[in-house]
Amino acid sequence: MRAEHSHLSAARWRKSTHSDGGDSNCVEVADGCAGVVPVRDSKAPDHPPLFIPNNAWASFIEHLTR
Known part of the structure; x- marks a missing residue:
């Protein structure tokens, strides 16, 4: 799902705790968006x-987590 993301210019991105921790497989998420979780590739x-x-x-x- 893609949406307008101009409101994310001040977002605080963090590496997902479910990312493997390596430098090459980093998923970042931003908190605080109503109804959605913004997700991006840190690279x-x-x-x-x-x-x-x-x-x-x-x-x-x-x-x-199962």
Whole structure:
């Protein structure tokens, strides 16, 4: 899901705790966006992020932690 991301110019991105910690596989997320979790590749921070609906992100994380 892609959406307008101009409001993310001041976002505080953080490496996902579910990223493997290596330098080459880093997923970053931004908190505080109503209804969605913005996700981007840390190696390409200027590319538009993906906006994942909160319920889909929660299901994804639940699947990872099984």
